[in-house]
Structures are given as C-alpha cells and as structure tokens.
Amino acid sequence: MTTVVRTPDRRRAVVYGFQMLAVAACYYAAGRLGLLRQLAVGDAVFTPIWPPTGVAVASLFIFGLRCWPGIALGALLVVLSLTSPGPSVLGTVAGNTLAPVCAYLMLRRVGFRTGLSRLRDGVALVFLGALAAMLISSTVGVTLLVVTGKLGLDGFWPVWLAWWVGDAMGVLLVTPALLLLSEAREPPDLARWKEALALAAVACAVIPVATTSRLSLLYLIYPLLIWAALRFQLVGSVLCALAASVLATLAATDGSGPFAELTRIEVMIKLQVFNGSMALTALLLSAVITEQHNTRRSVELACQELVEVLEHLTAGEAPPSRSPTDRDGLPRDRDGPPGNGASPQASPEGP
Template identity: 70%
Template sequence: MVGIQDLRRPGLLALQTLAVAACYFAAGRLGLMRQLVVQGAVVTPIWPPTGVAVASLLIFGMRSLLGITLGVLLVVMSITTLQPAVIGTLVGNTAAPVCAYLMLRRVGFRTDLSRLRDGVALVFLAALTSMLISATAGVGLLVLLDKIDASSFWPVWLAWWVGDAMGVLIVTPILLLLRTARRPENLSRWTEASGLALIACALVPLAAYSSISLLFLVYPLLILAALRFQLAGSILCALFASTAATVAATDETGPFARLTQVEVMIKLQAFNGSMALTALLLSAVITEQRNTRRSVEQACQDLAEVLEHLTAGDTPRGRPSKGAEGVRHPPAGE
C-alpha cells in the first residue's frame, strides 16, 4: 500500500505541474491578444498569468512553483527566442507571485475572501506591492539591453506594473471563487442573476463603445451585483467590463478615440483599477457584515432557547443544573 502511494505522489505532482503550466500559458496567450505601445515598448493592459500564478500558489502551495516557472518559460518562448536575458524575465515573473503568496500567508489570508482584511491584503500586498518585482525586473532588463531608452523607464514600468496588478485583482478572485463555487438551488436567484446578466450585456458595451465617456455607468451595476451576489457577482461584472474597456482601448474607439497611447493607457488602467478595487472591497465588506449578522442572529436564537428553558423550569440541553452540581451523594454504607 505504501509503495502504491509513493508511486502516486510523483504522478500527481507531475500532473499538477503540467496543469498549472498549461493554465499559465493559456492565460499568457490570452493576455497577448490585446496590447498597447508605450514609449516604444509593447505592454498588455491586463496580464492574466499573474492572477493564475497567485491563485495556484494559494490553492496548491509551493508545489505549484515548478509549474509557474515552466509556464513563464513557455510564454517567453512563444514570443521570442531563448536568450540569456530571458533568465531575468523568468526570475521576475516567478518571484513576484511567490512574494505575494508568502505575504498573504503571513497575514492569515483566507481564500474565501469573506473578510475585509482579506480583500485589502489581496489588493495592497499581492497586487500592488508584489508586482513591483516583476515590473522592475522586466523593464530594467529592457533598459539594460537597450530595447528602450532610459528616459522611457517610468512610463513603461507603470504600464507593466498596472498590467500585472490587474491580473491579480481580476483573475485571482475568480479562480478562488471557482474552487468553492456551488450551484444555487433557489430558482429565484437564477432568475435574478439572468436579469442582471442581461442588463450588463446591454449597459457595458454602451459604456465602453459610446463616443461620449459613459464608463461611470458601470459602477451602479457593479454595486448592485455586489449587494445581491457578493464576490461572485461583482468580480464577474468587473471582468466583463474590464474586458470590454480593454478591447475598446486597444481599438482606440469610444471614449478612447483621439487619445495618445499614454493617455489611453492612463484612462484604461484608472478605470480598470478603480473598478477592481470597488468590486473586491465592497463585496468583502458586504460578506463580512452578513456573516456578522448571521452570528448575532444565531447567538440570539441560542439565548432565547436558554431563556425559554429557564422560564419553564427545565434544564437547557447540555447544561447541568446548579442543584445537581451541589448535591454530594453519600458513599455506600452511610
């Protein structure tokens, strides 16, 4: 029996490594479909692989590190040839998710994102702080190799950093949500979700492609989704709106028309970032308040049962009576 388990463990680890690498590579190819040119450097407004990497580490632990490294290597090989400089990109894109995972584990992060502190930790530790590593390593490497001028460092660095951070803010919560997703049994919830989806399908394209800047119309929809469906509703709404806005920005249509590449990048990333922050933090606050209310209601119900038993003169279940504790039974023979 021990021998069979020993054989299974390397097989499961290899399968897990290949699955993580495949997901990372697929997310990378998906992210490369939409690009912006900033100061002569090509950057992606949203880089989904960072979200895949952080989610893999949170779900599988450090066992997924090899799969992440392999995924980074496959993505790099798909867009350029293997060069010594690739090592810098490999190290930066692997170290950033690992740093995010270690910091989240240090602060007691919960993958269900049911507390405000979990949402804040994901935003400020995993997304904004850890992705400084990948952005600095990647853009610094471009400067050292004379791919971009030193004067272009900060604009390119900002675009790179925000793209990696957006991958964590949007993709990681969705993957963590899919891990614990349950099908709602109440038919009315399906009806409400379908109605909300129809409204989103009509409102989001209008906001993203209208020549008038109507991106602010997404926020009431985002708030409604968070109020009714918490993280599941808000993050899916944010993903849809972010995707539509990214497509419009890269096509330079709608509110992104007649803007320079830098202005497009700033406007798009400001919208995506504020929307992702709203979705995460608002849903975390609502979920935490609902859990607190359930705890208070349960405590009140337990207290009411105890008072009911005391009023009736009975002993509450599981609680010995005070009189019974004070009676000393005489030993046999007294």
C-alpha cells in the same frame, strides 16, 4: 511491504506532475490570451491586463507553494514564444515566478482567506497581493530590458508603470474569479436565478454601450457593480468587473469609444485608472457587504440560542449542551489559506 510503500509515493508523484503541467498550461494559455490585446508605450509593447499573474496567485492558494515549478515553466513558455533564448529570459522568468510567490507568502502572513469574506481580505489582496508583490516582476523585467539594450533609459518609468499596472490588474481581476470557481460546491439558490438573469441582461445591454460610446459613459458600469455586490456579493461583482474590463480593454486597444482620439499614454492612463477603480470597488464593496451579512447572521444565531437557554431555564431544565460547531451556528469557514496543497483551514481570527 516495499510495494505497498512505494505505490502511494509513485501515485503522489504522478498527481504532482499532472498538477504542475496543468498550472503551466493554464499560465501559458492565459499569457497567449493576454497577448491578443496590446498597447504601445514608446518603443515597448505591453498588455493592459496580464492574466497569468492572476492564474499564478490563484494556483498557489489552490495547490500550495509546491506548484511554483509549474508557474516557472509556464512563464518560460510564454517568454520563449515572444523572444529568442538568452540570459535575460531566465531573469524574466525568475521575476514572473518570484512576484506571485511573494504575493502568496505575504497574504498567508496576514491570515488571508480565499473566500474574501472580510474587508481585510480585500484590502490585503489589493495592497499586498497586487500592488506590492507585482513591483518585483515589473522592476526585474524592465531592468533587464534596459541592461540588454532593448529599451532606452528614458523609457524606463513609462514601461515600468505599464508593466506593473498590467500585472496588478491580472491579480485583482483574475485571482478572485478563479478562487471562487475553485471553491464552488453547489449551484446557487434557484429562487435567485430570476434576479441573476435580470442583472446579466442589464449588464449585457449597458456594458457594451458604456465601453463603445464616445460620450464617455463608463461611469454607468458602477451602478451595476453596486447592484451585483449588494445582491450577489463577490461572485456577482467580480464577474461584472471582469466583463467590463475585457470590453474596455478591447475598446482601448482599438482606439474606439471613450478612448478615441487619445494618445497612447492617455489611453493607458484612462484604461488603467478605470480598471483599477472598478476592481477596487468590486472587491472592497463585496467584502464589506459579505462581512456585514456574516455578522448579522452570527447575531441572529446568538439571539436564538439565548432564547432557547431562557426557555429551558424557565421550564426548570438544564440547557442543552452544544458542540463548538453548534455554538458557532455556521459551518466552519473553509476560506483559510491552504498549506502544502491541503484543504483550506479556518483562521483563528474573527471578522
């Protein structure tokens, strides 16, 4: 009996250990990827997009709150790869771990659904998961730089702003993509592959031109975002926004294209305004369109049920009974927030 009881516990412990190592490895890999492109603000160097924050928030929704040690381990490895061990390292790791945990808890509190199928989900991810929660990591990190003498007090606000926006961009651009990837169950309808390939071809032609031309053609990307959101909802708009953001960041760090002949502060402002407005457009527009599609589908199914009931009443028969799933007419929404690493559950709130 003892062996029977201990074996599942040992198996769960091994699975948990592998999950933590996977989260730490993904966090570290994302951090090294983000460090490939940097901008200088005064005496400090920052990354315009910090992907590990997006990886951390997505991991919490995929594996549950118990994966925070993996986030802390990944953050520690990234920080140690940049600086020598010291008291400030632990503070930075604590800030980088606490920020995504707070984002997860706040999003859970408001009933966030990982499928981003409602406008309120997109708004919550923007204002709670990205803008509000990332205040923690930027404030803790920059304060430690000032306290340890690595940054002058006069440089606090520029570096704080750059740190905060970089972390927020990681949540806005990386988290939705990872959540969509984790919930992918089946390939898209083959009938739409032609339009998807056409969109990809146009994006591959327009985005490089918009991000490398000195004529400031960045606005050409917005029609692509609208096309992607209208036809492919969140999947298309997020992928399009992520590709545009990466190429714009490359141009900004190289000082080329629309970012040529600008000061570092001007480059930072222009790049982050572009990335932020593009991420907002992609998330909120696709959420609105998805919500409208779901509402229309619910109305159509309700009308169909009403017609069936009227037909049975006219024929003098009792209308067929339906289960709760039949009355909804759609599979249960699996976008509810998971708890303790369990599968997502439906939220009781409607769209």
